[in-house]
Structures are given as structure tokens and as C-alpha cells.
Amino acid sequence: GIQVEQSPPDLILQEGANSTLRCNFSDSVNNLQWFHQNPWGQLINLFYIPSGTKQNGRLSATTVATERYSLLYISSSQTTDSGVYFCAVGILSGAGSYQLTFGKGTKLSVIP
């Protein structure tokens, strides 16, 4: 199956700092998503981004599908950005669905 590696595994930031999280994957994919799991355990979809660049407020993501990696940028970090960030990739199945394979995540701690 597809392998997904995320780096760094842990990251501590001062509030206001910027950061870049990386996701490498081992095979061509049709689907790539970034999720944020907050300290209460809820998983929130940040981006659906199989290729190209998207921005949403202070967050942006870029996927270079030909080189099999994606980057998540967090600018002007806030304490509410703390949690675990997951990258997940998938291939379109015969049934028309995408079974996502998740990386192990990057745990971000933003301190005041």
C-alpha cells in the first residue's frame, strides 16, 4: 500500500511564528487531504488538495503531485492552532470512493 510520511513529528512554536509541515507519499494519488485534530479529538478537514495551491486565511497548502509531496503552511500561529495535523492520501477505487491512508501526524504546540 501507499506509504505516507510526515515531518516533523513534533513542533513547538511561539505564538506568532510561522511553520511548514511536510507530507511525502510513495505513489501517485488522486486524493490528498490535510486534517487538524484539536486537543478535544475532533478531526477537521482543512484542505482537499491533490495538486496545486490553496489558501484559507492563515493556512495554505501546496501539493506537487509529480514529486509526491505536500506542504502545509501556518502563518502567524495562534494557540488555537495546537493539535495534530494529518496528511492523508488516496487512490480512486473501482467503487468510486477514496480509501484514505493517513500519515502519523505532526503534533504542533503553540505557546503564548
Next chain:
Amino acid sequence: DAGITQSPRHKVTETGTPVTLRCHQTENHRYMYWYRQDPGHGLRLIHYSYGVKDTDKGEVSDGYSVSRSKTEDFLLTLESATSSQTSVYFCAISGTGVTGYTFGSGTRLTVV
């Protein structure tokens, strides 16, 4: 998320007993998924459904069965719970075409 609910939110059960977790959606999405989340493993796919009565196995399906008799409900059953099935279980939904996943709030299951 308001369009997907999981029940129960927490459950403690004894080894050897059957357990059923429920995922209910109001989005009329075709695809539904069950994942488990364990420390050091990220999220791993247990089973998924691509329509009413259409299901298939994921990466870690041993010891689990699923059923989908209505579009809105996807049930996960642990036929005889074991301590290794202590985990947090997440349900997710996705629509047809290019869409992202939406996750439920999770069920924390403890098998003693």
C-alpha cells in the same frame, strides 16, 4: 460535525462481548468509512461502504463486521471484543466526485 453523529461517545465493555457502534449521517452521502485511531499508528481504515448493502474491507478488518441497510446508517460490530480493540473509532463520510472527508466526533471504546 452537524451532518454526522456517532453513538455512543464512550463505552466500556468486557472481553468477549459483542459491541455495535453506530454512525448516522444526514448528508445523503454515498460513501461511509470506519477508522480506528491508536497512538503511534495514526488512523487506519477498518471497513468502508460505497452504497446500501455494499461494503468492503480495509487495512485492519479482522474481528470487525459492518452493515449498511440505509443510506444514513453505517454500523460497526465487534463480534467478540478483545483488549486489542480498545481504541478511538471514527466514522467518516464523503460524497460522489471530488470531495473531502467529514469525520464524526469519535467513539472511545475500552475493552476490559
